[in-house]
Amino acid sequence: FFYVPDLGDGARLTVTGDEAHHASAVQRLREGDALALFDGRGRVARARLLSIRARGREIEVEVYQRVLAPPPRPRTLLYTALPKGDRASVLLDMATQLGVSRFTPLTCARAAVEPRSAVPERWKRICIEACKQSRRAHLPELAPPLDIGTAAGHAATERARLLVAHPDPGARPPTASDAETHALFVGPEGGFTEGEIEHLRARGAEIVTLGPRILRIETAAVALLAALTVGAG
Ligand code: SAM
Incomplete structure (x- = not known):
């Protein structure tokens, strides 16, 4: 679950910095692995990892589903x-x-x-x-x-x-x-x-x-x- 404040609307997304490093070096995700990204305002993008670049500081993902999560209740x-x-x-x-x-x-x-x-x-x-x-x-x-x-x-x-x-x-x-x-x-x-x-x-x-x-x-x-x-x- 990775924090990306701007999830855009496109089918492909580039994630950089700490979140990319977390995905590639800490969680050790590899090409083809599934991951989810959230924008902190309820939007979630389910995606697959396409490539890892810049020694793990940049990853490209393909979004295959977008959902809106309900806020915590109560x-x-x-x-x-x-x-x-x-x-x-x-x-x-x-x-x-x-x-x-x-x-x-x-x-x-x-x-x-x-x-x-x-x-x-x-x-x-x-x-x-x-x-x-x-x-x-x-x-x-x-x-x-x-x-x-x-x-x-x-x-x-x-x-x-x-x-x-x-x-x-x-x-x-x-x-x-x-x-x-x-x-x-x-x-x-x-x-x-x-x-x-x-x-x-x-x-x-x-x-x-x-x-x-x-x-x-x-x-x-x-x-x-x-x-x-x-x-x-
Ligand atoms: N000497 C203080 C008193 O008697 O109110 C203790 C304060 S306590 C360290 C900090 C806060 O935690 C309290 O003001 C209260 O809001 C809450 N609290 C701690 N223990 C509690 C308990 N057993 N029941 C209800 N509130 C508690």
């Missing part, structure tokens, strides 16, 4: 505080495999990491790799950071079902529903403040528990996503 909008170090990469890798539709870093009162306004190039690469690994034809959207109030407002205008992970002994575990869009909120290392929880509640958010143990941000995000997506199409 649509999941993930809003999380950022974990420390490179654990945001782990979060994005796993969330992409689980079908997250949009990732938005949250600015929170007790956050240890302040999100940068520009989306890091590294994150885009991680999402592409996770799409290739999971054979997902739509790249997730990587949105700029938002504060909780704005994020909750956006989620509400998208008619999303809002769920907030919060280690509250009175909360119930998340349950799947037939809502088309879910907005999932995960707090920082220091947890959401009571004010932030009240803000989300006022927008109709459900407070959900992910069990008796305190999970890292990325574990909580993945557990919440999995609870809502693994049983769905």
